[in-house]
Amino acid sequence: MPSEITEEIVKEIILVEGNNESQEHKWRSMKQENEELKKRLRVMKEELEDKDSELEQREGLINALLVKERYANDEILEAQKLLISQMRDLTDDRTTIRVKRMGHLDVEPFVKASKRRLTGNDTEVYAEWEENLRDPHWQPFKRVETGNIVKEVVDEEDEKLKNLREEWGEEVMNAVKTALEEVNEFNPSGRHVVPTLWNSEQGRVATLREVIAHMTHEIKTLKRKKNLKHRK
CATH class of the missing domain: 4.10.280 (MYOD Basic-Helix-Loop-Helix Domain, subunit B)
Structure with a gap:
């Protein structure tokens, strides 16, 4: 009986020792992995610090x-x-x-049209259209897309411009259109004449x-x- 107990105890001790060795091996392995992770983290931190420094310089x-x-x-x-x-x-x-005065309305087409019509009121019509040009509420423009570029152009189908063309002709309408294009490019917010080289x-x-x-x-x-x- 005592010998059987002794054998059992020895077996248990061996089993425990084996388990301890296995646990110790696992612990060493985990410790090694942990050290490697720490090294990687240090390297990553240094790299990030270098990048931060480079970004700051840039x-x-x-x-x-x-x-x-x-x-x-x-x-x-x-x-x-x-x-x-x-x-x-x-x-x-x-x-x-x-x-060149960008946005300035050319008077010549109005004078010519007035002579053709024999009306003599080109000065009044010219003054009226100068006022229209400076009116920020009048926006006779449309957006046109060409490829990837979106450009704002004069909308010739605008009611005022259509009436102007019908009454005073193409040349007068084109003079107004040119002035609109220039003022929209050089001073869209102020809508007044801008001197340009x-x-x-x-x-x-x-x-x-x-x-x-x-x-x-x-x-x-x-x-x-x-x-x-x-x-x-």
Whole structure:
């Protein structure tokens, strides 16, 4: 009997020891995995910190560039204002580089139409349409999609424009349409005439380089004429 008890106890001890070894092995394995996870987390944290630092540097660079761009834009606007003030009285419609009043309604088509109609009231009609152009509540525009680009254009089916065409003809309607297009592009909120540096030859806004080159040429021409006059 005692020997049987002893054998049973030994078996239990061996079983317990085996279980302990198994548990210890599992514990070591879990501890090793835990250390590896900690290492990975440290690496990830360092990488994130590096990325945060890089993002901060990029944000700083972008902000600096935006500030420079604002200053540059302000300087360009000031230069444009100065050139417009200098060129306003020195150029006319025949000059290649000139000051164009964007949104200004051309009076000539009204004069011609009035002569054809023998009415003589072109001044009244012209004044009426100048007032219409400045009215922010009148919005004769529609959106047209071309590919992925959505553009706002004059709606020629607008009731006022249709009546104008029927009564005063295509040329007068086109003059109003052109003024509408210009004011919608250059000053849609204010709806008033905006003086702009203009390249008449190419039908677009003139660059500062073109304006300066034009003014330099004009100055040289004037100097040459002045020198010739003195020689005589």
